Amino acid sequence: MTRHPLLITGFLDRAEQMFGGTEVVGYDGGREVHRSTYRDHARRVRRLAGALVELGVRPGDRVATCCWNHHRHLELYSAVPLAGGVLHTVNLRLGPDEIGHVVGHAEDTVLVVDTSLLPQVERARRARPEMRVVVTDGDAGPGTLAYEDLVAGGEPVTGPPPVAEDDLAALCYTSGTTGTPKGVGYSHRALFLHTFAACLADGHAISERDTVLHVVPMFHANAWGIPFAALMAGATQVLPGPHPSVADLAAAITGERVTYTGMVPTVAVDLVAHARATGTDLHGLRALVLGGSPPSDELLRALDELGVPTFQGWGMTEISPMGTFARPTPAAEADPAARRAAVRTQGRLLPGLQWRLVDPDALPTGDLRDVPHDGVATGELLLRGPWVADRYYRDERPESFVDGWLRTGDVATIDPDGYLRIVDRAKDLIKSGGEWISSAALEQAVLTHPGVREAAVVAVPHERWQERPLAVVVAAADTAPTGEELRAHLAEQVPRWWLPERVEFVAALPRTSVGKIDKRALRSRFGAAAPERPPSPVQ
Amino acid sequence: MTRHPLLITGFLDRAEQMFGGTEVVGYDGGREVHRSTYRDHARRVRRLAGALVELGVRPGDRVATCCWNHHRHLELYSAVPLAGGVLHTVNLRLGPDEIGHVVGHAEDTVLVVDTSLLPQVERARRARPEMRVVVTDGDAGPGTLAYEDLVAGGEPVTGPPPVAEDDLAALCYTSGTTGTPKGVGYSHRALFLHTFAACLADGHAISERDTVLHVVPMFHANAWGIPFAALMAGATQVLPGPHPSVADLAAAITGERVTYTGMVPTVAVDLVAHARATGTDLHGLRALVLGGSPPSDELLRALDELGVPTFQGWGMTEISPMGTFARPTPAAEADPAARRAAVRTQGRLLPGLQWRLVDPDALPTGDLRDVPHDGVATGELLLRGPWVADRYYRDERPESFVDGWLRTGDVATIDPDGYLRIVDRAKDLIKSGGEWISSAALEQAVLTHPGVREAAVVAVPHERWQERPLAVVVAAADTAPTGEELRAHLAEQVPRWWLPERVEFVAALPRTSVGKIDKRALRSRFGAAAPERPPSPVQ
Structure with missing residues (x-):
């Protein structure tokens, strides 16, 4: 040819x-x-x-x-x-x-x-x-x-x-x-x-x-x-x-x-x-x-x-x-709810590309340990393929690449049908009492409340648990839930110790230059503020 | 990348x-x-x-x-x-x-x-x-x-x-x-x-x-x-x-x-x-x-x-x-007849490929003279692209390629919307009285008769005109036209001098190993046969 x-x-x-x-x-x-x-x-x-x-x-x-x-x-x-x-x-x-x-x-x-x-x-x-x-x-x-x-x-x-x-x-x-x-x-x-x-x-x-x-x-x-x-x-x-x-x-x-x-x-x-x-x-x-x-x-x-x-x-x-x-x-x-659930995933890899999901703990040593594509195990997503970068322009940044793979910085699951669910940016995970809480998963749970239009979850420092999740919410018109109602809603979906003690209602979320939620701004605005109420015992 | x-x-x-x-x-x-x-x-x-x-x-x-x-x-x-x-x-x-x-x-x-x-x-x-x-x-x-x-x-x-x-x-x-x-x-x-x-x-x-x-x-x-x-x-x-x-x-x-x-x-x-x-x-x-x-x-x-x-x-x-x-x-x-007409063309070139339509007379000298894509001008179709051969396997055959282009051997038109119509294999054109008759165009015209299921047109030798078209037809069940009816039908679509004097009805057309109509077999079967009737004067 x-x-x-x-x-x-x-x-x-x-x-x-x-x-x-x-x-x-x-x-x-x-x-x-x-x-x-x-x-x-x-x-x-x-x-x-x-x-x-x-x-x-x-x-x-x-x-x-x-x-x-x-x-x-x-x-x-x-x-x-x-x-x-x-x-x-x-x-x-x-x-x-x-x-x-x-x-x-x-x-x-x-x-x-x-x-x-x-x-x-x-x-x-x-x-x-x-x-x-x-x-x-x-x-x-x-x-x-x-x-x-x-x-x-x-x-x-x-x-x-x-x-x-x-x-x-x-x-x-x-x-x-x-x-x-x-x-x-x-x-x-x-x-x-x-x-x-x-x-x-x-x-x-x-x-x-x-x-x-x-x-x-x-x-x-x-x-x-x-x-x-x-x-x-x-x-x-x-x-x-x-x-x-x-x-x-x-x-x-x-x-x-x-x-x-x-x-x-x-x-x-x-x-x-x-x-x-x-x-x-x-x-x-x-x-x-x-x-x-x-x-x-x-x-x-x-x-x-x-x-x-x-x-x-x-x-x-x-x-x-x-x-x-x-x-x-x-x-x-064929089923509206199943359809929405599929569209809320990040979907399937495009043909021509390859991916791996690897243990994030082993990754810094260059050890690529695959985790199963079972929809449950989380790992950092690696990508390679003919339209995936293997370097930055005039700037090698070797820490972003491993063994020919791009480190996406996203922690994710992949289910047996090949649907990707990004659980979090590696750096946005919340470490509470030595355990990881996914800010993205918590955001998704908050977003299922009909009174919530937009939501962001960030880590705020906590004396006892090191970090705790804070939910920042833009309420839907007329139907704003209280923090308590939101926690009750969340309790049906996530472990109790994930429940955010604090929920802040805002008119709009701060955005970066490309329209992503600016979590740095949220952390700096709310990170040092007094708690809405004393932290309740968790877990 | x-x-x-x-x-x-x-x-x-x-x-x-x-x-x-x-x-x-x-x-x-x-x-x-x-x-x-x-x-x-x-x-x-x-x-x-x-x-x-x-x-x-x-x-x-x-x-x-x-x-x-x-x-x-x-x-x-x-x-x-x-x-x-x-x-x-x-x-x-x-x-x-x-x-x-x-x-x-x-x-x-x-x-x-x-x-x-x-x-x-x-x-x-x-x-x-x-x-x-x-x-x-x-x-x-x-x-x-x-x-x-x-x-x-x-x-x-x-x-x-x-x-x-x-x-x-x-x-x-x-x-x-x-x-x-x-x-x-x-x-x-x-x-x-x-x-x-x-x-x-x-x-x-x-x-x-x-x-x-x-x-x-x-x-x-x-x-x-x-x-x-x-x-x-x-x-x-x-x-x-x-x-x-x-x-x-x-x-x-x-x-x-x-x-x-x-x-x-x-x-x-x-x-x-x-x-x-x-x-x-x-x-x-x-x-x-x-x-x-x-x-x-x-x-x-x-x-x-x-x-x-x-x-x-x-x-x-x-x-x-x-x-x-x-x-x-x-x-x-949106229009059934227009739809069928579009599907009877060979369609548009797939993205990634390139084509040219060039004057077949100049081609043997290596001179690539483009003819317009106006749906009327005919030329030999040349192709190149990432899935087009530029040689045969262990067999160069330079005559099949020109200047990096594959010679398809097809004579075609391309219309202003990019629809290809293959008029003929270069070697299947019929030369009658110094003018070209397209066997493929004539076949298409024959196929528009409701009583025709399959048809092939080949050149047969002719004393006066050098070559004349012969139509070989498989009739649709029960509704076979006569040769005269077919000529009357064709007369509305093609120049009078294209009308085949001879129409042969057969039960099935001979096919090659890949199912194409075997025109060599038709020529050898009918080429020397006596005419159905004396050739009528043509144009």
């Missing part, structure tokens, strides 16, 4: 040749601002790629983007690799210092930025004065170039870039919740295979018949790889624009007859509330995929009631980012 | 870990002879692989199979690559001399054969006395080993084989309709990617929810790659056994609730007749994929009436074998 290179740039050729009339649609604040076809999209991408080459982008050079989800960002997803460059999507929710750090670490040669985000990149620009700055919208200010001028003036690139399949096509940095952001480079080969995985019938199943709404930020973890998948499949793509409201999303879903979208549970909670309040019909969705953190049973039940088929995907920046997909077995699909 | 090798042996690990309870079912003459699970299947495969290694199979050694579609053949599909060997599926419909030739050319070290097929491989055994012979069923005769003894005694192979992704996993020979059979070697990488392609939502979409019936022979072209796809996806697999009757197939479809199957149109025609005669309910099929030759409109209409969603796939031994898939566009899906 031909040693034909696996390059993602072929997806554009395909969309152009076979889906030339399929649309790319852009909104801004609920207003349509862009409507074109793949034919025009490809024409613009090819010109932009040519302009980037003319700007001096050489094979392997990094081109940073600091942009919301709009059609120009989508063009950059194809144009930078087509120019032979590496698409470095900068997380615009990082602070200016961190953005300065990642742009400096990546040594970006070009930065493409939305006008509204110019203040965020000021420090990065000062740190890399040689970097060319392109503004996507509005007039180009001093020292900047206008995106549309590049598109207008570029010489179209038609052939594949002069790169090999193992060369990088993209680069993301982790959100840095546990320290300095770490870079993960994605080869053409990795993203090519990841794109096929996203289109598998048992995965996200992106197809020509889909209209995809990009809710997941395109500035983080390749937007789950869905922009590449939609291009390859020839799906219609809808871009909601800068910080869309949930009303904007709902209007796009109904107005554009969206069939597929993905989002974090927090956004889905708001979408559900909006749909209920306004009577918005979400039936057109064939799949709503939740990711980033596990959904509550209440959310899944609400989506069931709205007739929205819901799934969960799990991944990491380090794995391009998709690792698993929770599609219920055919048997579970 | 990890340079993690793409090996097909991981699919077995996956099926074993995640779909351990899913069934593999075998029939023989309509009687159930095997029912097990992937857990047991994997156990047997691992032991068989160990036994093959103990027999002396070394990495890269060829292991031939000469078997019908049964569970042991399915086990060999995984066991031979797991042993590090190359699965050489021998087409049991070849004659003993040709089988001797391909086994000698491949230098097979082991031959696994069904007892009933021992006579076919006699010559091959004499030619390679050092080759070990394993008999799948019954007692092992002198000089042979019993398959079940190997399974019982083998030391299970658990790890991946010591091979690289570019090493061969399988080998098939073409059917040799145009000369000596040519070998095509399939690398692990090629089959890995081909398997992903078979599971894409817009392709065959093989999924865990499927029960797959293997009608396509497993001794030819990797059975379209579906055994690997079903294993990766965790689909239930049903093996119909030796030369199943159409009643056996229908019984398996209803009895096992088959959701997916693929077959040549000839078999589908018989299946439809059987279903109509017996009232067999085929509604459980979510996809019946036709391949090997294009279906008639009558067949598609009949399958529509039976409520069977039908598709067409096109491929070649040289491309692993799938190249395209005809799934109607969302717009065409």
